Amino acid sequence: MDNHILLQALLVAIWAGIAGIDLFNGLFHIHRPIVTGVIIGLIFGDLKTGVMTGAAIELVWAGMVPLAGAQPPNVVIGGIIGTSFAILTGQEPKVAIGIAVPFAVAVQACITLMFTAFSPVMHKADQYAQEANTKGIERINYLGILTLFVFYFVIAFLPIYFGADAAKGVVETLPKWLISGLGVAGGMMAAIGFAMLLKIMLKKQYVAFMIVGFILVTYMNMPVIAVALIGIAIALYDYFKANSGDGSVRGVAKRGI
Amino acid sequence: MESKQVVTTINHTSSPDYYQNGATEQVVTKKDLNKMVWRSLLLQASFNYERMQAAGWLYSILPGLKKIHKNKHDLSESMKSHMEFFNTHPFLVNIIMGIVLAMEEKKQNRNTIRAIRVAMMGPLGGIGDALFWLTLLPICVGIGASLGQDGNPMGAVIFLLIFNAVHFALRFGLMHYGYKAGTNAISSLKENTKKVAHAASIVGLTVVGALIAAFVRLESSLVIHAGKAKIALQKDLLDKVMPNLLPLAYTLLMYYLLKKGFSPVKLIIITVIIGIIGKIPFPFGTIL
Numbered sequence: 001m002d003n004h005i006l007l008q009a010l011l012v013a014i015w016a017g018i019a020g021i022d023l024f025n026g027l028f029h030i031h032r033p034i035v036t037g038v039i040i041g042l043i044f045g046d047l048k049t050g051v052m053t054g055a056a057i058e059l060v061w062a063g064m065v066p067l068a069g070a071q072p073p074n075v076v077i078g079g080i081i082g083t084s085f086a087i088l089t090g091q092e093p094k095v096a097i098g099i100a101v102p103f104a105v106a107v108q109a110c111i112t113l114m115f116t117a118f119s120p121v122m123h124k125a126d127q128y129a130q131e132a133n134t135k136g137i138e139r140i141n142y143l144g145i146l147t148l149f150v151f152y153f154v155i156a157f158l159p160i161y162f163g164a165d166a167a168k169g170v171v172e173t174l175p176k177w178l179i180s181g182l183g184v185a186g187g188m189m190a191a192i193g194f195a196m197l198l199k200i201m202l203k204k205q206y207v208a209f210m211i212v213g214f215i216l217v218t219y220m221n222m223p224v225i226a227v228a229l230i231g232i233a234i235a236l237y238d239y240f241k242a243n244s245g246d247g248s249v250r251g252v253a254k255r256g257i
Numbered sequence: 258m259e260s261k262q263v264v265t266t267i268n269h270t271s272s273p274d275y276y277q278n279g280a281t282e283q284v285v286t287k288k289d290l291n292k293m294v295w296r297s298l299l300l301q302a303s304f305n306y307e308r309m310q311a312a313g314w315l316y317s318i319l320p321g322l323k324k325i326h327k328n329k330h331d332l333s334e335s336m337k338s339h340m341e342f343f344n345t346h347p348f349l350v351n352i353i354m355g356i357v358l359a360m361e362e363k364k365q366n367r368n369t370i371r372a373i374r375v376a377m378m379g380p381l382g383g384i385g386d387a388l389f390w391l392t393l394l395p396i397c398v399g400i401g402a403s404l405g406q407d408g409n410p411m412g413a414v415i416f417l418l419i420f421n422a423v424h425f426a427l428r429f430g431l432m433h434y435g436y437k438a439g440t441n442a443i444s445s446l447k448e449n450t451k452k453v454a455h456a457a458s459i460v461g462l463t464v465v466g467a468l469i470a471a472f473v474r475l476e477s478s479l480v481i482h483a484g485k486a487k488i489a490l491q492k493d494l495l496d497k498v499m500p501n502l503l504p505l506a507y508t509l510l511m512y513y514l515l516k517k518g519f520s521p522v523k524l525i526i527i528t529v530i531i532g533i534i535g536k537i538p539f540p541f542g543t544i545l
Contacts, residue, residue, distance in 0.1 A: 024301040024302075024304060024347075025298055025299050025300070025301055025302050026298045026299075027298070027347055027348070027424070028417065028421055028424075029394075029397075029416075029417065029420050029421070029424075030417065032398070032416070034398065034401045034402055034405050034412060034413050034416055035413045035416070035417065037405065037413070038410045038413045041410075047408075047410060048408040051405050051408050051409065051410050051412070051413070052405065052406060052407075052408050054405060054413070055401075055402040055404075055405030055406045055412065056406070058398055058401070058402045058405065059398075059402050115304055115305050115306050116305070116306055116525075116529065117305075118303060118304070118305035119305040119306055119307035119308075119521075119525050120522050120525060121303065121305065121312075122303075122305060122307055122308045122311065122312060122340070122521075123520075123521065123522055125303070125311075125312045125315075125340055126337070126340055128336075129315070129333065129336035129337045129339075129340045130333055130336075130337060131333065132329050132332040132333040132336060134319050134323060134336075137312060137315055137316055137319060137336070138316060138319070140303050140312055140316075141299055141302040141303050141312060141313055141316045142302070143303070144302040144303035144304070144312075144313075145299065145302045148302075177533070177536040177537050177538055177543070178533060178536075180536045181532045181533035181534070181535060181536035181537070181545075182529070182532060182533065183532075184474075184475075184532035184535055184536055184545050185528050185529040185531065185532025185533065186306050186532075187473070187474030187475065187532075188473060188474065188475050188507060188528050188531070188532060189305075189306030189307055189525065189528055190306060190307075190309070190468075190472045190473050190474075191469070191473045191475075191504065191507045191508040191511045191528075192306075192307050192511050192521055192524045192525060192528065193306075193307050193308055193309060193342035193344075194342065194465060194468060194469050194472075194473070194508050194511075195508055195509075195511035195512040195514075195515050195524075196308075196341060196342055196515060196521065197341060197342050197375065197465055198465065198508075198512045199512060199515050199516060200341065200371070201371070201372070201375070201458060201461060201462060201465070202462065202512075203458075206458055206459065206462040207462075209459050209462040209463040209466065210462045210463065210465055210466035211466060212463055212466060213462065213463035213464060213465065213466025213467035213468075213469075213470075214466035214467065214469055214470050214501070214505060215466075216466075216467060217466075217467045217470035217471050217501075218470045218499065218500050218501040219500070222467070223383050224379040224380055224382065224383045224464065224467050224468065224471055225379075225380040225383040225384055227379075227463060227464065227466075227467040228376065228379055228380035228460060228463065228464050228467070229380075230463065231376070231459060231460035231461075231462075231463030231464060232460050234459055234460075234463070235456035235457070235459040235460050236456070238455070238456060238459060239452060239453075239455075239456045242452060
């Protein structure tokens with residue numbers, strides 16, 4: 001019996017690793033609960049319950065999609081843990097969802113942490129770029145894939161093998177302020193990336209356009225696409241005004257070839 | 258046609274933003290483009306909050322860059338500039354790849370390439386969200402889940418088939434379309450590169466301004482008790498001055514510190530410390 005659950009937990013963990021990679025890379029969407037339900041059903045030898053629970057969880061997550069970088073509760077772990085517990089405990093799909101969602105939220109917090117932790121690696125990548133070391137850049141990306149696999153493997157294996165209560169206990173021992181503090185830092189982190197872009201792109205004559213873009217989103221809640229179209233409109237006007245040659249234009253015309 | 262030949266002989270070495278080897282030669286084949294579509298599946302392999310998809314983006318276009326820039330100095334300059342912040346929709350990235358590869362192959366000014374890349378990534382992110390997460394996915398999920406609820410495993414198969422047919426048709430189509438469009442547009446615009454760079458910078462900076470407001474998240478949850486009055490710092494004070502004041506201020510602070518010579522790693526550490534301190538439950542509440 002013990003060996004049996006160990007083998008099943010390992011198989012589930014391998015699937016979690018693959019699906020976890022697919023959530024961000026490949027995006028074949030084999031990570032969706034509707035697919036995971038079939039796989040987990042096959043692993044535990046109860047295809048019908050697996051498929052039905054997967055479909056029920058799928059509908060819960062249908063509206064939870066990553067919009068503008070905001071991450072919803074983790075759909076991979078939600079689907080895997082939910083379906084597994086539905087089959088193992090014989091509960092109906094609705095109860096499985098109740099178990100799955102808290103797990104999925106906790107896992108998403110860990111992903112936030114991982115995305116934060118991977119930031120310093122970019123400076124190694126900068127160094128490889130400087131050296132024109134293409135192999136180095138490739139290694140960094142493969143390392144990212146490996147990290148994702150190991151992370152999902154462990155996260156799925158432990159609760160299936162040791163049971164739900166034990167895993168829940170571990171999550172609860174971490175102080176809440178630490179986890180949410182890292183979440184806040186994750187939200188602020190993009191500021192560093194934008195600041196680096198500004199350091200390169202921002203010249204005095206462009207400050208006005210940055211202000212326009214910022215205000216259109218802040219006060220009018222415009223989607224980024226709309227703001228870009230306004231930017232294009234200004235750029236086109238400026239471009240053809242400079243082209244028409246009706247005097248008073250900046251001195252780009254004098255670029256000798 | 259004439260202008261095309263003249264342009265290849267311009268001495269670009271005078272400007273640091275041009276490649277040392279300005280010779281343009283078509284080296285990227287259809288096969289290369291297809292290969293890079295497959296590589297772009299790993300766009301988010303090294304995703305992180307500082308540069309987001311930058312290293313994955315560089316990984317995706319690397320075979321093309323290697324073929325285009327045989328000069329090691331040029332390859333290094335190109336790789337460095339593609340390690341800058343990048344984030345877009347993972348499916349629509351292929352059109353940006355096509356256009357950027359065409360520009361690299363034509364040895365465009367690196368500032369122009371950067372500006373095009375930045376100007377495209379934001380809007381495509383928005384289009385992709387609407388197209389895939391809010392349209393294609395719900396449709397496919399609806400079809401698949403209705404079968405699955407009855408216990409029919411074919412629901413999963415049908416879901417995967419429909420979704421990926423659209424997904425990969427778009428990826429390959431956009432890559433080749435982008436490359437062709439880029440090549441054609443460049444030869445006609447080439448004499449005007451400076452003006453194009455200027456126009457692209459206008460769009461780029463407008464988009465960056467928008468992205469700061471849309472992406473950087475920083476809010477205070479502090480409530481100040483002044484006698485009987487309660488003032489919620491964010492809602493009653495900061496939002497009255499300007500919504501998104503803190504995200505803008507924080508971005509400008511990071512910009513200022515970068516210019517002062519702070520390394521990005523230092524800025525990450527500062528940010529994490531601020532985040533954690535912000536959530537410590539002080540007697541007067543949490544700051545963030």
